[in-house]
Amino acid sequence: MSAPIVIHRPAPATGGRAVTINGEIAGLAHNDHDLIEFLRRAGLYEPEDILDDRHWIEWRGGRAHQYEAA
Known part of the structure; x- marks a missing residue:
């Protein structure tokens, strides 16, 4: 079972991470x-x-709580 909230990898050019909740886009978090x-x-x-x-949130493609582009 995957977590209902996913924090996706930082955007390569601008930073920020897309946030989805139950598969729906919630926005782009910068912090x-x-x-x-x-x-x-x-x-x-x-x-x-x-x-x-981890039961609630899955951080993908980078360290948790880091929002800058790599």
């Missing part, structure tokens, strides 16, 4: 603050508590 805001808008209460929970 954890952006990510938390997307999760709040999706209805998660205290989303900062799940940022490193």
Whole structure:
């Protein structure tokens, strides 16, 4: 089973990471603050508590919490 929230690899030219929630695009996060805001808008209460929970979030293509292009 995969996590319902996916933080995709940083965009190569501009940085930022696409965020999908249950397969739907939530936006482009440039930092954890952006990510938390997307999760709040999706209805998660205290989303900062799940940022490193593998059951909730899968970080793809780069280190967690890094949003810069490589």
